[in-house]
Amino acid sequence: MIAAPRNGWVILLTFLLALMLSAIPLPEYVEWGRPQWVALTLIYWVAALPHRIGPWHAWVLGLLLDILQGSLLGVHALSLAVIAYVMQLLHRRFRMYPLWQQALLVLVLIGTYQMALQWAQSLAATGSNSLLFLLPSLISTLIWPWLFVMLRSVRRGLHVS
Amino acid sequence: MILLLSLVLMVTDLLWKPMAHYRGYLTLLVTPVQWLVDVPTRLWMGIGSELSDRDALQSENARLRSDILLLSRKLQRIDDLTTENARLRLLLKGSQRLDDRVMLAELIGVNADPFIHQIIINKGLRDGAYLGQPVLDENGIMGQLVEVGPYTSRVLLITDSQHAVPVQVDRSGFRALLLGNGSKQELQLDHVSDTADIRVGDLLVSSGLGGRFPIGYPVAEVTEITHDPGRPFAQVKAQSRARLDKSRYLLLVSRREPPLLAGPIPDRPAPTAVASDLSVSAAASSAASGVAP
Numbered sequence: 016m017i018a019a020p021r022n023g024w025v026i027l028l029t030f031l032l033a034l035m036l037s038a039i040p041l042p043e044y045v046e047w048g049r050p051q052w053v054a055l056t057l058i059y060w061v062a063a064l065p066h067r068i069g070p071w072h073a074w075v076l077g078l079l080l081d082i083l084q085g086s087l088l089g090v091h092a093l094s095l096a097v098i099a100y101v102m103q104l105l106h107r108r109f110r111m112y113p114l115w116q117q118a119l120l121v122l123v124l125i126g127t128y129q130m131a132l133q134w135a136q137s138l139a140a141t142g143s144n145s146l147l148f149l150l151p152s153l154i155s156t157l158i159w160p161w162l163f164v165m166l167r168s169v170r171r172g173l174h175v176s
Numbered sequence: 177m178i179l180l181l182s183l184v185l186m187v188t189d190l191l192w193k194p195m196a197h198y199r200g201y202l203t204l205l206v207t208p209v210q211w212l213v214d215v216p217t218r219l220w221m222g223i224g225s226e227l228s229d230r231d232a233l234q235s236e237n238a239r240l241r242s243d244i245l246l247l248s249r250k251l252q253r254i255d256d257l258t259t260e261n262a263r264l265r266l267l268l269k270g271s272q273r274l275d276d277r278v279m280l281a282e283l284i285g286v287n288a289d290p291f292i293h294q295i296i297i298n299k300g301l302r303d304g305a306y307l308g309q310p311v312l313d314e315n316g317i318m319g320q321l322v323e324v325g326p327y328t329s330r331v332l333l334i335t336d337s338q339h340a341v342p343v344q345v346d347r348s349g350f351r352a353l354l355l356g357n358g359s360k361q362e363l364q365l366d367h368v369s370d371t372a373d374i375r376v377g378d379l380l381v382s383s384g385l386g387g388r389f390p391i392g393y394p395v396a397e398v399t400e401i402t403h404d405p406g407r408p409f410a411q412v413k414a415q416s417r418a419r420l421d422k423s424r425y426l427l428l429v430s431r432r433e434p435p436l437l438a439g440p441i442p443d444r445p446a447p448t449a450v451a452s453d454l455s456v457s458a459a460a461s462s463a464a465s466g467v468a469p
Contacts, residue, residue, distance in 0.1 A: 038209060082206050084287060086292070088186065089185030138186070
């Protein structure tokens, strides 16, 4: 039933793009609302191919993000792995949802992700003192439908499985 | 399993000192990503310089020529003054002030997290950069290296809330600690008594205490002083001289003297700050976390 893995490079490429997007410099006022590209892409691929992408992939990805952003090593790794784990549990329901309901779930997931990040950053004494750090999860929610449709057409067009 | 692994990683990163060096090597993994991100900017700048017209180039050339003239006139006087200064110091049996060696670096990335003020530059271990090396732009001190990889390194800017620079007021010699507070250009002076000799517009230069930053480079300008009777210290705000968010070309200063102060400390007028001196070396040498109030 499960087809042999095909076109894995597409997944790698989208993750690479997501990493790049999360490192591109932005003006200060936009920076606060930068969508969590890596987490969004990860959510999509786990929902679409839960048998291929799981917590371990997420963990490695998060480690790269940690190195890229210079944050405490393991913070992004752990939070992304948690997201991937929850997504693997939920993926059947997630696929049945209409887009807006998916977006709500994405809001919850990315909100938790950011809370975890914030918590870990305050360990290293670089936390924020306002609730503005939750803004990216809202923006990510708004972006989710577009990203979903785009990645789905990529996946179908290139027969990634 | 993942949880355990992550926790172990976090703890090593937090508590194990040599990790700072290994992190430098870990950056090799993401160096390609950083280069790729920088490609559009470089392309754009490349196109810009290819397409700039003759008139603009000529006028720029003329401006640069006149700048060189002005600067070289200043330099003639500086040469003279330097030798005179060295001779006087010799007479006083003081330590010689050594010239700093400078390396040009280029900005290739900015940290995406708005809470962390860090930038990435294109010089690393291969070029002789080292952990804790001071970074300047043409106007003043920008920060120091906190992570050095083989090809790239990470600069902690002076505005980051984890950063502190020991400074002194250029006019009066009053010494204090300049802390970053997490906003993009603004800094604050720590533990300044209400009676300290400091005014709006004063230039703050690095004092060289703590042994991390070279002495005498401009850091910031005082913009606002509030005396609140309800507080033990005056609130002093300052604006960084370096254009932290605009400079693309930076200077890495390496010192020939050992990192900690060698020889006698040169005489300084009127040391008034007592409270801050104790914390100067500790805060500056480790950029200790949690120094911000």
